[in-house]
Amino acid sequence: MKRSILVSLLLVVGLLITPPLVAAEEALSPEALEIADALNCPVCEGLSVRDSNSQLSQDMRRQIQRMLDEGKTRQEVLDYFVDRYGVGVLREPPKEGFVLTLWWGPVIGLAVGVVVLATFLRQRRARGKRAVATGDVDEAAGADLQAYEQRLLREIDRMDAPTS
Amino acid sequence: MAQLGSGALIVALALAVYGIVAGVVGARRRIPELVESSIRAVWGVTLLVLVAVAALLTAFLTHDYRLEYVFGRSSRDMPVYYVAAAFYGGQEGSLLYWAMIAGLLSSLALYLHRKRDRALIPYVAATVLSVETFLLLMLTIVASPFTLLPMTPPDGQGLNPLLRDPGMILHPPFLLGGFASFTVPFGFAMAALITGRLGDDWIRAIRRWALVAWGILGVGLLFGAWWAYHVLGWGGYWGWDPVENVALLPWLTATAFIHSIIVQERRGMLKVWNMALIVASFALSVFGTFTVRSGLIASVHSFAVSPIGPWFLGYLAVVVAVSVALLIYRLPGLQSDRAIESVVSRESGFLLNNLLFTAMAFATFWGTVFPLITELVRETKLTVGPPFYKQVNGPLLFAMMVLMGVGPLLAWRRSTPRLLLRNLLWPGVAGLVAGAGFLVLAGNPLAAASIAVTVFAVGTIVLEYWRGARVRRANTGEPYPLAVAMLVRKNGRRYGGYIVHLAVAIMAIGIIGSSFFQVERQFTLRPGESGTIGPYTLTYQRLDNRVTREGQQVAAVVDIAKNGEPRGTVETLRFFYRNYENQPTARMGIKTIGIDDVYLVLDQWDENGTVGLRAYINPMVSWIWVGGAVYVLGMITVLWPAPQPVRRGATRPVREAVLSEA
Amino acid sequence: MEQPPDSSLRNRIIPALVVVVIVALLSLFGLSLWSPGSTSSLGAGGRINEVGQLVRFDDGRTAPTFSLRTFDGQQISLDQFQGKTVVINFWGSWCPPCQEEAPILEEFSRNLDPDVVIIGIDVWDRQEDAAAFIKQHGLTFPNGIDEDGAITIDYGVSGIPETFVIAPDGRLLGKYSGPVESVEQLRGMIRDLMGAG
Known part of the structure; x- marks a missing residue:
């Protein structure tokens, strides 16, 4: 529902009042489509220039194709749009400056998680060694498939245990 | 009121x-x-x-x-x-x-x-x-x-x-x-x-x-x-x-x-x-x-x-x-x-x-x-779009699929590496074969690796079911189909969980197919003209303008043929509702042919019936919906109350008694 | 995660970190919630700049040249106004603030300094709607439709109304996003931008 409301907005802009059909066929090269997919539609929420049907996006797609036809490179085309619309126009925020925080965030998060997990495991194991002798462990039963099946049987059996 | x-x-x-x-x-x-x-x-x-x-x-x-x-x-x-x-x-x-x-x-x-x-x-x-x-x-x-x-x-x-x-x-x-x-x-x-x-x-x-x-x-x-x-x-x-x-x-x-x-x-x-x-x-x-x-x-x-x-x-x-x-x-x-x-x-x-x-x-x-x-x-506006999530969550999902394959084969408390490796053998082989085959067929290493881990995870699920059924058969003498059914019935949590895992794998295949192999083309067509995308020929028939109770509909009617063989007709629609004429909405024309969804968007049209169409081939998307149905099935299995067995010794520790509770 | 009872240090550090992070996040949301939020909204034809905001371009960039066919059939181009201060206003007939702004711009254009020019550029619009808009507001200064959207893109317009000021030497001085409120305000803005240049 929430999402729908957001998306309703996308649509409000994304699908403009039926524009008069552009006479020229919009013949975009795969490269132009790829560039269009790397740019945010500035008048939409969350749609790329490739996916949006807004007037501006249509114009931008044609502009991309025109620039490519003039021999501009992908980077030059992207720079052209960044100059005019700011870095926010890029779908993939550049991996530089302050935006690096964005990219490193999850990596750091994962690293912290790994460290916490590792510490936890080491501590637990250190304490666990003392308690090891108490229970039956797979190893005791011999390392073959029989052991696995015995274990499975035990587990299934246990699952069958009474529902209180 | x-x-x-x-x-x-x-x-x-x-x-x-x-x-x-x-x-x-x-x-x-x-x-x-x-x-x-x-x-x-x-x-x-x-x-x-x-x-x-x-x-x-x-x-x-x-x-x-x-x-x-x-x-x-x-x-x-x-x-x-x-x-x-x-x-x-x-x-x-x-x-x-x-x-x-x-x-x-x-x-x-x-x-x-x-x-x-x-x-x-x-x-x-x-x-x-x-x-x-x-x-x-x-x-x-x-x-x-x-x-x-x-x-x-x-x-x-x-x-x-x-x-x-x-x-x-x-x-x-x-x-x-x-x-x-x-x-x-x-x-x-x-x-x-x-x-x-x-x-x-x-x-x-x-x-x-x-x-x-x-x-x-x-x-x-x-x-x-x-x-x-x-x-x-x-x-x-x-x-x-x-x-x-x-x-x-x-x-x-x-x-x-x-x-x-x-x-x-x-x-x-x-x-x-x-x-x-x-x-x-x-x-x-x-x-x-x-x-x-x-x-x-x-x-x-x-x-x-x-x-x-x-x-x-x-x-x-x-x-x-x-x-x-x-x-x-x-x-x-x-x-x-x-x-x-x-x-x-x-x-x-x-x-x-x-x-x-x-x-x-x-x-x-x-x-x-x-x-x-x-x-x-910074006071600058920034958008974090799909590229970020794909690059960051993609590898995590990949790791998750690997773990989904390995996890169920691990024993509680401690697993013997040798035993674990033997258990992993067949799912691993299945995954490698599928991945290699896929690489030869489609030539995309990333997609092939994703397919490999998915098949590997499915292999584990199959193995778990087979093992469980075999143990049960040995124990109770039930034939295999009954043994499988009883496994699911009596251990809904475990085997229902595997059904959810299976659902995830099915959806993963849909996601891999549609994100690696989507094809897009745009056409401007007059009535009677056709365009091709992949093996499909799209013949635009006519533009229908319909007045409904709620407003207006514009529908482009398109015939789809695969390799020259007619496969049916779809309509891709635009709606104009009363009071909301300037917020047209749409319903895509989608035809599922084999593993492909042929997906048509009506972008533009004019009085002469000329239309601007965008066409996509989205492979495997229907698998996501199938996976969704399997997810629901698995969820119900997990939640379904297990049959009440005869009470065994009341001295059983609480934690174990609790196990059968979902 | 859990810690054995003896590691009381960790038992404090982790909760403390959690608290710090949560407080930071909540204040972030609070700040964002109460900071002056949206300056634009999505209208029927595109984004509408509702709240005025002056942006100064300090990098001395050159205004992109363009040529435009006006509604009364003339062909004009930016080059022909060299040596004059050019005010460019982007508008659309479907945009309510543009409607409010139109009379102000018309008044401004009728009392221009000799070295100032104003041009209106209609974007994301239909020819007939735009013509009706011009007739309705009796606009007399040159106005034209940006047919292929090239000018709009070249100026980086993502919402209207938006008004750009170009120095006599061709430098793009800045832009004002949002509706101009009065002739005086527009004049003051031009003075401001020229002074800074």
């Missing part, structure tokens, strides 16, 4: 406040009558909310446009099912719906648990009622669905066109219902923390309710994807849009929880962590509602700016502050009963699973809120 509805809400609010006091005082002073009355208060509040819901629905169905909410969201020309669905089509109604689902599930939970979990119950009731109090406060003061207009307009404005779609009838109730149903596990968690009864009581109660919430929310997400795919017309089903992300977050933490709770049941570990996950799931549900309602993240959404934002932020702060404070206070009581014995064990498999799910939730959260940070720090 309006008086009845708003009256019911006000009485419900008073009753909720009374119930909180009664529950807490009753528990403190040990007055069973007060506790009982607080349970009754939950039922009463639910009943009153239902009265309000009935009043609002009646207002909708009788076209009572005196109500501002009804006027703004329905009209006489709308079919009755959309009029009814308009009930949750706006902020006020969706809050009321939240309150209703939370109330219904809590009432049911209290009814089922009131005998068994006596100590927890008063605080469960109090927590649930505090949630209701907040919602009812919103519904009576800030966002009342029963606000009256000064006069009665003859007709309403009609529902937002985007909501007039079958997908929209189903998506919001499930998504909001999923959010709301985290209220119950949250209630039990709070009760456990408040009473200090952190043993096994609360887990037993909480697990099934967490599963319910997780399942409902998952179905809501799937319906949302289905709706986006059929209506939004960018050829995709998931756009990593902030609003989608915030709905995914509680599902991720809940998924982590339903895995790690197993560790706590079996081994008495991870108590703090599990408690934190439940609190996080509920807080993220509130956050999700808050984000969209306040227009916080996509701050350009002036439509969403509503007075409710600060209230929700305040509530979120209260929820988080109280839970964290309680968690810290109870830390000593939440120590593990046992220790990890080996790194190669089911326990550490689950830990890794939790690491991956938490990492994914964190990355998604980080990407979603990052634009807020840049705006504050």
Whole structure:
């Protein structure tokens, strides 16, 4: 529902009042489509220039194709749009400056998680060694498939245990 | 109707406040009558909310446009099912719906648990009622669905066109219902923390309710994807849009929880962590509602700016502050009963699973809120789009699939590496063969690797089923098919869980196919002309202009042929609803042929019937919907009560007895 | 995660970190919620700039040249106004603030300094709607439709109304997003931008 409301907005802009059909066929090269997919539609929420049907996006797609036809490179085309619309126009925020925080965030998060997990495991194991002798462990039963099946049987059996 | 509805809400609010006091005082002073009355208060509040819901629905169905909410969201020309669905089509109604689902599930939970979990119950009731109090406060003061207009307009404005779609009838109730149903596990968690009864009581109660919430929310997400795919017309089903992300977050933490709770049941570990996950799931549900309602993240959404934002932020702060404070206070009581014995064990498999799910939730959260940070720090607007999520969550998902293949083969406490390797042999071989074959066929190494791990994970599931059936057959003499059926019946949690794993694998194949191999082309066609995309020829027949009860439709009729052979006709539509003529919506023309979806978007047209069409070939997308159906099947299997076996020795430790409880 | 009872240090550090993170997040949301939020909204034809905001371009960039066919059939280009201060206003007939702004711009154009020019560029619009808009507001200064959207893109317009000021030497001085409120305000803005240049 929430999402729908957001998306309703996308649509409000994304699908403009039926524009008069552009006479020229919009013949975009795969490269132009790829560039269009790397740019945010500035008048939409969350749609790329490739996916949006807004007037501006249509114009931008044609502009991309025109620039490519003039021999501009992908980077030059992207720079052209960044100059005019700011870095926010890029779908993939550049991996530089302050935006690096964005990219490193999850990596750091994962690293912290790994460290916490590792510490936890080491501590637990250190304490666990003392308690090891108490229970039956797979190893005791011999390392073959029989052991696995015995274990499975035990587990299934246990699952069958009474529902209180 | 309006008086009845708003009256019911006000009485419900008073009753909720009374119930909180009664529950807490009753528990403190040990007055069973007060506790009982607080349970009754939950039922009463639910009943009153239902009265309000009935009043609002009646207002909708009788076209009572005196109500501002009804006027703004329905009209006489709308079919009755959309009029009814308009009930949750706006902020006020969706809050009321939240309150209703939370109330219904809590009432049911209290009814089922009131005998068994006596100590927890008063605080469960109090927590649930505090949630209701907040919602009812919103519904009576800030966002009342029963606000009256000064006069009665003859007709309403009609529902937002985007909501007039079958997908929209189903998506919001499930998504909001999923959010709301985290209220119950949250209630039990709070009760456990408040009473200090952190043993096994609360887990037993909480697990099934967490599963319910997780399942409902998952179905809501799937319906949302289905709706986006059929209506939004960018050829995709998931756009990593902030609003989608915030709905995914509680599902991720809940998924982590339903895995790690197993560790706590079996081994008495991870108590703090599990408690934190439940609190996080509920807080993220509130956050999700808050984000969209306040227009916080996509701050350009002036439509969403509503007075409710600060209230929700305040509530979120209260929820988080109280839970964290309680968690810290109870830390000593939440120590593990046992220790990890080996790194190669089911326990550490689950830990890794939790690491991956938490990492994914964190990355998604980080990407979603990052634009807020840049705006504050740098004053530049930044959009974090799909490329970020694909690059960050892609590898995590990949690791998750590997783990999904390995995890079930790990033994509790400790696994022998040799045995583990022997177990991994066949699934591993299957994965490698599939990956290599795929590489030869399609030539995309990344896609091939993804296919390989997916097949590997499926291999494990098959192996587990086969092993289980064999053991059972050896033990009971049942033939294989019966043995499989009995396995699922008697060990719903384990083997139903594998069905969900299978669903994930099926969806993964759909996601791999559609994200690596989508083809797009654009055409401008006159009637009778055709264009080709891949092996498909699209022949544009005609443009139909239809006048309907609700407005106008424009439909491009296109014949599809594969390698010259006719495969049927599709229509791709644009709708213009009355009062919303400048917000046309669409329904895509989608034809599933073999593994491909041929997906047609009507972009433009002119008086002569010339159309601008965008065509996509989306391979394997239908697998995602099939996977969704399997997910539901697995979820039901997990939740289905196991048959009651004959009671064995009453001396059996509680934890083991608890195992068969979902 | 859990710690054995003896590691009381960790038992404090982790909760403390959690609290810090949560407080930071909540304040972030609060700040964002109460900071002046949206300055634009999505209208029927594109984004509408509702709240005025002056942006100064300090990098001395050159205004992109363009040529435009006006509604009365003339062909004009930016080059022909060299040596004059050029005010360019982007508008659309479907945009409510543009409607409010139109009379102000017309008044401004009738009392121009000799070295100032104003040009209106209609974007994301239909020819007939735009013509009706011009007739309705009796606009007399040169106005034309940006047919292929090239000018709009070249100026980086993502919402309207938006008004650019170009120095006599061709430098693009800045832009004002949102509706101009009065002739005086527009004059003051031009002075401001010229002074800074």
